[in-house]
Amino acid sequence: MKPRTSNEIRQAFLEFFNELNHEIVPSAPLPQHDNPTLLFTNAGMNQFVDVFLGKEKRPYSRATSSQKCMRVQGKHNDLENVGPSPRHHTFFEMLGNFSFGDYFKEGAIRFAYDFMTKVCQIPADKLYFTVHTSDDEAYDIWANKVGVPPSHILRMGDKTNFWMMGDVGPCGPTSEIHYDWGPEACTCGRPDCSVLLDNDCDRWLEVWNLVFMQYDQAEDGTRTLLPKPGVDTGMGLERITSVVQGTPVNYNNDLFAPAMDRVQAMLGDTAEERQEKYVGYRVIADHGRAATFLIADGVRPGAAGAGYVLRMIIRRAARFGRQIGFQQPFLADVAQVYIDQMGEAYPELRQRAEHIRHTLTQEERRFARTLDAALSQLITILEEMDEKGEKEIDGQTAFNLYATY
Numbered sequence: 001m002k003p004r005t006s007n008e009i010r011q012a013f014l015e016f017f018n019e020l021n022h023e024i025v026p027s028a029p030l031p032q033h034d035n036p037t038l039l040f041t042n043a044g045m046n047q048f049v050d051v052f053l054g055k056e057k058r059p060y061s062r063a064t065s066s067q068k069c070m071r072v073q074g075k076h077n078d079l080e081n082v083g084p085s086p087r088h089h090t091f092f093e094m095l096g097n098f099s100f101g102d103y104f105k106e107g108a109i110r111f112a113y114d115f116m117t118k119v120c121q122i123p124a125d126k127l128y129f130t131v132h133t134s135d136d137e138a139y140d141i142w143a144n145k146v147g148v149p150p151s152h153i154l155r156m157g158d159k160t161n162f163w164m165m166g167d168v169g170p171c172g173p174t175s176e177i178h179y180d181w182g183p184e185a186c187t188c189g190r191p192d193c194s195v196l197l198d199n200d201c202d203r204w205l206e207v208w209n210l211v212f213m214q215y216d217q218a219e220d221g222t223r224t225l226l227p228k229p230g231v232d233t234g235m236g237l238e239r240i241t242s243v244v245q246g247t248p249v250n251y252n253n254d255l256f257a258p259a260m261d262r263v264q265a266m267l268g269d270t271a272e273e274r275q276e277k278y279v280g281y282r283v284i285a286d287h288g289r290a291a292t293f294l295i296a297d298g299v300r301p302g303a304a305g306a307g308y309v310l311r312m313i314i315r316r317a318a319r320f321g322r323q324i325g326f327q328q329p330f331l332a333d334v335a336q337v338y339i340d341q342m343g344e345a346y347p348e349l350r351q352r353a354e355h356i357r358h359t360l361t362q363e364e365r366r367f368a369r370t371l372d373a374a375l376s377q378l379i380t381i382l383e384e385m386d387e388k389g390e391k392e393i394d395g396q397t398a399f400n401l402y403a404t405y
């Protein structure tokens with residue numbers, strides 16, 4: 001049966017690959033404790049880096065997972081897009097299948113195509129496939145083995161079709177699967193609107209990235225071949241859910257809508273008011289979810305590292321919350337929606353529910369006190385400027401207000 005809900009899609013994905021002899025591996029925690037270049041897990045492949053490099057052996061050569069990811073720092077950072085963008089998130093779930101020296105390009109491509117068209121029953125003519133300009137082999141598989149018409153296979157360069165986790169480590173050319181929302185969804189207005197333009201047009205949604213792991217990149221940029229080539233794929237659950245549920249804006253699918261509804265109920269907003277305040281709603285739904293998962297994984301708000309990021313997203317959500325009408329802490333209620341909805345797939349949410357709610361409320365209270373103190377400082381600064389006839393706050397003062405408060 002075709003999966004409909006996000007919980008069903010996650011389950012269907014893991015079962016599909018399990019039936020193809022992939023070991024279901026649990027998500028690694030979000031914080032990356034021993035990694036100097038990465039604060040948080042940012043891709044499904046992170047926990048398999050040494051397996052790709054041939055330094056670690058596992059009892060399986062095929063794996064699948066639904067990995068908790070955060071993209072808020074380093075090479076992959078989506079923070080500033082959250083809110084205005086219909087499809088970017090700080091926290092997201094990455095569905096992935098992996099081959100460690102087992103199948104390569106043909107297996108990855110066939111499995112992905114079958115999952116999209118047979119399990120999710122997405123019409124093939126809504127899908128476009130990109131390959132690296134140099135990758136004739138992947139082109140040939142899409143065109144001649146799968147039978148995709150050439151107009152739906154696009155060759156693109158390193159920017160979109162070469163993937164690396166960071167500046168060093170396993171990497172390789174990619175093939176991406178894009179969904180077409182149709183000409184009416186075009187926001188770029190170009191007559192030649194296409195995935196090829198790579199211009200963030202809302203018509204095209206990159207759903208799945210198939211990485212053909214071939215190289216190990218050293219710090220000086222040189223690449224050596226991996227002992228055995230492998231496959232690392234990543235599909236955002238938020239995006240495939242939107243495609244299956246027909247919601248071009250991720251916040252309207254069943255991963256976010258319940259939290260957005262809860263915010264609306266708490267504020268007593270009408271549908272029009274909710275629409276007017278959509279950026280604030282989205283930031284709260286996104287950041288509230290990210291904070292919930294971070295706290296469940298043992299992160300505490302703090303002044304440095306992972307704790308700093310957690311504090312920043314809680315405060316960012318609280319600041320947007322104030323703007324759209326909250327006068328009291330509200331994030332614990334948002335967290336509860338996610339705990340109820342995702343607690344079966346991620347039992348740590350249920351186990352630490354009380355601690356999650358308490359940590360959020362405490363941090364919101366601390367921030368409210370800080371903001372009040374900062375506002376009274378700001379008023380004093382503005383009064384002094386008025387007396388001197390000044391019109392612009394100097395950089396040092398502005399920086400102090402921003403950095404400290």
Ligand code: SER
Binds near residue numbers: 044045096
């Ligand atoms: N590692 C690739 C990505 O994050 C595919 O999983 O896009």
